[in-house]
């Protein structure tokens with residue numbers, strides 16, 4: 256991991272990127288100091304992406320809203336999953352961390368009681384709550400895929 260980052264810093268300090276990789280590299284460079292991202296040894300290779308890249312479908316978020324209303328809303332409001340609490344708990348982490356938390360700890364009274372599919376839908380709904388855009392690719396519960404997605408809030412990728 257350390258080697259990975261040092262190579263990465265070298266890459267960040269170079270000034271010439273191809274146009275195609277520049278945006279992705281800029282985004283990753285911005286994440287370097289704060290994240291423990293993606294490249295898990297042993298996981299299948301998946302191109303790293305961010306939650307701002309359209310990692311769930313709008314159908315999933317809609318269905319997730321129904322699951323949430325039925326099984327989560329009795330204890331939660333949108334405020335507990337957005338703004339400062341969300342930033343402090345989740346931004347910069349792999350999406351697998353949020354998925355694991357929800358699927359192993361929630362609902363508080365009956366942890367683990369939803370199906371993988373339902374947890375995935377609720378996760379899509381939480382991403383939408385945070386203004387992350389829907390895309391064409393459906394979110395799955397696959398841990399290698401979730402590991403490769405970094406939680407990034409929209410509009411923050413190029414600030415620093």
Ligand code: HEC
Pocket residue numbers: 323326327328329330331335336337340341344356357360361362363364369377
């Ligand atoms: C019976 C009440 C209850 C239900 C139902 C419940 N939660 Fe929670 N949830 C809590 C409490 C309390 C916490 C604070 C952490 C703790 O005490 O474990 C929490 C924390 C969380 C967190 C971490 C804090 C955050 O927002 O970043 C997430 C995410 C979360 N819940 C998601 C869900 C989801 C998704 C569902 C529905 C599948 C759900 N919860 C259902 C009570 C509940």
